[in-house]
Amino acid sequence: LAVTVAVVGLGTAAITLIHPSEAAGATAAAAVPAAAPTTGQMVGSAIGAPAVSCRADADCASPFVCDAGTHTCRPSRAPLWMFWIFGALALAGTLGMVLSQKPVAGVLSLVGAFAAQAGIYVLLDASFLAAIQVLVYAGAIMVLFVFVIMLLNREEREDWDLRQVGTKALGVFAIAYIVAYLAFYLASSPRAAYTVLPGAPPDGFGGVESVGQVLFSGQTTGGGMTDYLVPFELLSLVLLVAIVGALVVARPGAARRAARATAQSAPPGSQATSSDTAGAATAVAKESHG
Amino acid sequence: MIPLPHVIVLSALLFMLGVFGVLLRRNVLVLLMSVEVQLNAANLALIAFSRARQDVHGQALAFLVIAVAAAEAAVGLAIIVAVFRQKKTTDVDEITLLKH
Numbered sequence: 001l002a003v004t005v006a007v008v009g010l011g012t013a014a015i016t017l018i019h020p021s022e023a024a025g026a027t028a029a030a031a032v033p034a035a036a037p038t039t040g041q042m043v044g045s046a047i048g049a050p051a052v053s054c055r056a057d058a059d060c061a062s063p064f065v066c067d068a069g070t071h072t073c074r075p076s077r078a079p080l081w082m083f084w085i086f087g088a089l090a091l092a093g094t095l096g097m098v099l100s101q102k103p104v105a106g107v108l109s110l111v112g113a114f115a116a117q118a119g120i121y122v123l124l125d126a127s128f129l130a131a132i133q134v135l136v137y138a139g140a141i142m143v144l145f146v147f148v149i150m151l152l153n154r155e156e157r158e159d160w161d162l163r164q165v166g167t168k169a170l171g172v173f174a175i176a177y178i179v180a181y182l183a184f185y186l187a188s189s190p191r192a193a194y195t196v197l198p199g200a201p202p203d204g205f206g207g208v209e210s211v212g213q214v215l216f217s218g219q220t221t222g223g224g225m226t227d228y229l230v231p232f233e234l235l236s237l238v239l240l241v242a243i244v245g246a247l248v249v250a251r252p253g254a255a256r257r258a259a260r261a262t263a264q265s266a267p268p269g270s271q272a273t274s275s276d277t278a279g280a281a282t283a284v285a286k287e288s289h290g
Numbered sequence: 291m292i293p294l295p296h297v298i299v300l301s302a303l304l305f306m307l308g309v310f311g312v313l314l315r316r317n318v319l320v321l322l323m324s325v326e327v328q329l330n331a332a333n334l335a336l337i338a339f340s341r342a343r344q345d346v347h348g349q350a351l352a353f354l355v356i357a358v359a360a361a362e363a364a365v366g367l368a369i370i371v372a373v374f375r376q377k378k379t380t381d382v383d384e385i386t387l388l389k390h
Contacts, residue, residue, distance in 0.1 A: 083292045087300040094304055094327050098311040103319045110323055117330060120300075123292060124341045126349050129333075129356075136356055141326065141363045148367045149319060152374050171313030178306045182299060189295070201344050211353065214346045228350055235357050242361035246368035252375075 083123050089116035103149045107142055114138040126206040297338035305331035318373075318380045322366045329359045 054066040060073035093113025100106035114137045121130035204210050215228045304327060311324025333352040340348025373385055 080292055080296065083296065083300075090300070091303060091307070094307045097320070097323055097327070098307055098315065100320075103317060106320060106323060110327070113327075114330065117334060120297075120334065121337055124297070124337050126337045126341070126352075129337060129349055129352055132353065132356055133333075136360055137326070137330065141360055144363055144367055145319065145323065148371060151371065152380065168314055171310055174309055174313065175306055178302060178309075182302055186295070186299070201341065205344065206341075206346065206349055210346045211349050214350045215353070228354075231354060235354055238361050239357065242364045246364045249365070250368035250371045 079123055083120060086116045086119040086123070089113070090120070104146065107145045107149065111138050111142045114142070124206075125201050128206055128208045128211050294338055294342045298335060301331045301335040301338065304328075304334065316381050316383055318370055318382050318385065321382060322363065322370070325366075326359060326363065329355055329362075 054060055054071060054073055056066055060066055066073060090113045093109045093111075093116060096109035097106040097113065100109065114133060118130040118133040118138070121127070121133055215232055217227075308324045308326075308328035308331060311327065312321055315321060315324070333355055336348045336352040336355070340346060340352075370380065373387075374380060376387075377385060379385070
């Protein structure tokens with residue numbers, strides 16, 4: 001719960017931070033067109049920042065701020081801080097889920113982690129996917145998990161014993177391998193690789209319109225109408241099959257029939273153990289109606 | 291504005307936590323949630339590359355991944371409910387119907 005509250009607060013803070021700076025940057029670019037590094041935006045600070053002298057932040061274009069020491073325009077580091085704050089929240093929420101003893105607490109911390117990831121998507125200019133992330137992941141899928149946990153109504157404490165030493169050793173080894181590989185990769189790649197900044201995307205990048213155009217019309221590659229049309233239609237089929245399959249698999253009658261089959265094959269004395277009376281009764285009522 | 295390696299490192303860390311959950315936990319609900327975390331980490335990498343290359347195709351792919359993840363969660367949870375009716379447990383070590 002604390003993670004969720006923190007994410008919501010940070011999200012509003014990020015929106016209030018981002019919007020005034022965009023407005024200020026737009027006016028600055030309009031006021032000082034010569035100082036706006038329009039062609040130099042692909043260039044990072046380490047490879048050589050655009051040699052624009054400035055006195056205040058207002059002298060530079062939107063993502064750039066004035067460096068106090070060198071009086072040149074350098075990229076603002078505020079989005080990077082924001083990114084790692086959201087990233088830390090996402091990592092903390094995921095870690096809370098993995099280590100949680102109670103499934104409900106795990107689901108709630110994972111909702112916070114997914115909301116933090118939606119914040120990262122906004123920072124990466126994927127506003128449509130951020131909305132989808134909140135609606136589908138943090139909303140629908142996690143609510144489904146909560147439903148199932150409440151339905152099962154099972155407080156199962158999982159002890160961290162060493163019953164499966166092999167699997168756990170494999171997990172620890174996998175994590176250690178990835179950490180070592182990442183550390184090696186970060187240590188060996190040149191310093192400039194971290195500071196190369198992608199240029200500013202075109203207007204509306206990652207919005208509903210641009211994603212929809214790629215999904216449905218394929219205009220960006222000139223591939224005609226078929227870029228993602230077939231995958232998209234197949235996806236609707238996948239969702240339909242998932243709905244029908246979930247209904248068929250989780251139907252009470254299926255368990256009852258399976259219980260009857262085991263009861264028939266088993267000796268008659270063990271019959272009463274596997275059939276729960278209330279569920280079987282409602283299943284019979286439903287099936288006689290159907 | 292955010293350098294690409296930072297995003298990739300975060301994505302790898304999140305994926306790693308998902309692997310951690312799948313390999314080390316025994317509650318089948320936590321396992322399924324860990325798989326969702328892995329799919330999400332892959333989405334993060336897709337969106338980061340899409341932003342760096344200024345190509346919306348990565349976001350379209352992430353959109354498809356989200357839809358498939360929703361279908362996977364629905365079917366997986368249905369299977370969990372069905373198995374729970376039969377075995378009265380959510381411990382994956384106890385679910386050995388196909389083993390014998």
